[in-house]
């Protein structure tokens with residue numbers, strides 16, 4: 001049964017909240033600028049409470065169950081961090097107060113910057129970008145600015161493996177640069193020969209996800225980075241998969257010049273139904289002056305533990321990429337997360353994320369082919385194909401819903417046909433993984449013996465399979481306007 | 492760690508299943524000389540210790556009573572109804588991600604569909620996306636859209652001088668990736684009307700903020716026509732609370748409307764996460780950026796919702812996508828939806844009226860003070876929620892005194908963004924400020940400027 005919309009539930013004359021009476025004299029309103037009707041629905045508070053409670057029951061989060069959505073690191077989000085981000089001292093703080101009034105928040109920012117620098121091996125970090133893709137655009141603009149300052153105007157090509165996430169090429173275009181796609185070799189690494197051939201005086205740099213989107217650590221990472229630096233290019237790291245590396249290796253030590261971090265993946269901030277996240281960016285010494293700002297800096301005070309913090313623009317900053325300081329609420333959560341884990345905990349996260357992924361890979365590979373079958377990092381790809389069955393990856397995904405699981409990522413990376421990208425994360429225990437394995441193996445059997453039950457899945461969730469083609473054709477993007485009167489726009 | 496549930500026995504079993512002796516062996520591909528660095532990090536701390544530590548840190552921020560805050564300048568102190576955080580606290584919502592699997596995400600998809608519906612009505616536009624990072628990045632993307640939708644020879648972006656200076660900064664950063672450039676206050680006078688004379692065959696977009704950064708409503712009548720005749724697109728930067736009361740940009744035939752959605756039930760949170768509102772006309776929907784929820788049916792003919800027109804997006808179109816955005820601001824959009832549903836038609840209008848009347852009352856009280864002038868450059872403009880006070884002395888010192896001696900956050904020192912406005916204070920007044928607190932502000936300003 002579908003749930004009526006707010007507009008369908010609306011009854012003229014209702015309101016969901018009492019508001020204070022006006023206690024100042026009324027000023028004259030400019031009648032010619034005032035609208036007759038703002039078009040919002042009218043509901044009582046109990047309707048609103050029930051509406052959103054019902055909608056929440058029609059939604060699946062990490063707290064609902066296993067959510068192995070590859071590349072997204074759907075780990076458990078600690079409750080205490082939610083509570084801390086809501087402390088009035090943080091949540092009610094205006095971003096434009098003088099530095100002296102916001103020392104606590106600036107301390108959080110400074111300490112988080114320091115932690116990320118240490119974890120990833122960079123000279124400086126800016127917390128400005130609001131997501132991973134935002135960090136990518138930021139990094140590419142920094143690379144452009146850096147190269148321009150060094151008279152390197154002819155460099156326009158960004159090398160991107162064919163396994164890369166769509167945001168990498170999209171960010172490249174937004175930065176006014178051109179993508180050169182590099183193929184993947186038979187072991188799932190970037191093809192070194194093709195890379196060599198692409199390296200030249202027109203290269204801005206390489207955007208590399210490591211571990212890559214196949215869940216594999218680049219076996220020739222040292223040579224790859226040397227090649228790029230050798231031709232005068234820079235190496236940008238897509239840090240989406242940093243959860244596998246914390247305490248294992250520092251990208252800065254490997255020679256990455258820049259890298260973003262998805263706080264909503266690696267550092268446990270919730271994904272919020274699609275966002276908000278945060279995408280801080282780290283830079284090597286030579287690129288640090290180009291970071292977006294402002295950045296928190298610290299001056300030692302006269303009294304030993306009385307440091308003073310302030311906001312500062314890096315020397316040759318590309319500018320702002322967000323208003324104010326970026327998504328501060330996410331900084332608090334991520335900082336709390338790092339304090340909670342410490343160095344040992346972060347390393348343990350990476351180890352268990354990798355252990356879990358390899359356990360699933362080993363347990364599923366006989367039923368679902370694994371195209372690049374070697375020790376993986378935090379995730380792996382298998383094919384959603386079983387023998388000659390007509391069942392495809394999407395069908396397996398829908399059938400998993402009947403078992404109470406969220407499906408893996410489908411059809412990404414694009415280089416693997418019928419890809420199922422499985423990332424269990426470290427916060428799932430063996431029982432959950434075993435239950436998932438059992439479900440997958442059962443679906444594999446169904447695919448051969450009773451494919452219809454898989455092809456017609458899901459059977460047990462509030463709606464059955466939805467028609468995406470029809471959505472695009474119908475083009476209904478908002479509740480119909482039955483009362484177009486409030487729209488006085490000339491046509 | 493407490494969030495890693497493995498016991499020693501389970502770890503052993505799992506390693507045996509993998510065929511591996513130790514966890515370390517799983518990292519054989521990582522260059523040996525770089526493996527397992529010793530990280531110098533604080534912690535680990537227990538839950539109790541983190542909470543104690545961060546409560547202590549939060550206390551290093553000054554807190555004032557909400558009614559004594561008159562600071563706005565792009566982030567506003569509005570009431571957040573209790574319904575909002577109640578819904579945001581539902582883990583089914585906040586621990587989910589982008590609804591790639593619609594059958595498990597009908598709740599969020601419907602909430603976003605309803606968000607889009609309410610934003611369309613508020614702005615008077617045909618279609619709204621399901622959120623962008625913040626108002627400034629929404630604007631930058633709107634300008635990129637305009638550059639793509641107009642011929643390549645058009646590379647000028649005319650920006651009204653009343654644009655929030657941080658929006659202007661973000662826009663300029665984004666334009667580093669293009670051949671386009673901003674024509675703005677360096678070369679223009681202080682009136683939106685002056686923009687018109689710069690319209691020409693190089694113009695791709697005209698950006699006007701109304702109410703502008705100084706709180707004033709711009710003259711929008713007839714503007715779209717001029718912009719369209721010149722072959723450019725009109726982008727209006729709006730404010731969602733003002734839209735409760737004033738005519739929407741759609742009425743003025745805007746092509747794209749963007750806004751910072753923070754006033755809609757989203758905490759100030761030292762600047763973020765906030766919400767980018769982005770709405771446009773049907774004709775531009777295939778160029779629109781970000782996620783879009785559409786209505787459809789399941790195989791049984793039941794109504795349902797999915798993400799749609801994904802061929803605009805990076806995961807399908809890659810280098811030719813309309814934007815790189817992936818993670819957006821869904822949860823703050825949900826906050827805005829719950830906010831709008833709660834206050835509803837009459838409530839939003841009431842809140843806007845309270846802001847209007849309270850701010851006018853504040854301006855009239857401050858105007859009584861000898862030597863202080865309200866909106867000195869445009870005393871006859873209509874203003875909403877925010878206004879400029881010429882103090883006749885540096886605003887920085889006055890703000891400091893209001894804070895130190897009266898416990899009042901007096902406003903924004905315009906000198907921070909405009910060196911020639913160092914004597915000017917930007918004062919924001921909302922439904923949170925009582926008559927008493929406004930009177931206190933006026934009395935304190937009298938003292939502090941004496």
Ligand SMILES: Cc1ncc(COP(=O)(O)O)c(C=O)c1O
Nearest residue numbers: 071131132133165167240817818
């Ligand atoms: C490999 C990879 N790169 C980049 C991104 C983009 O990050 P965000 O969604 O935070 O913008 C993602 C997100 O899923 C990803 O998986």
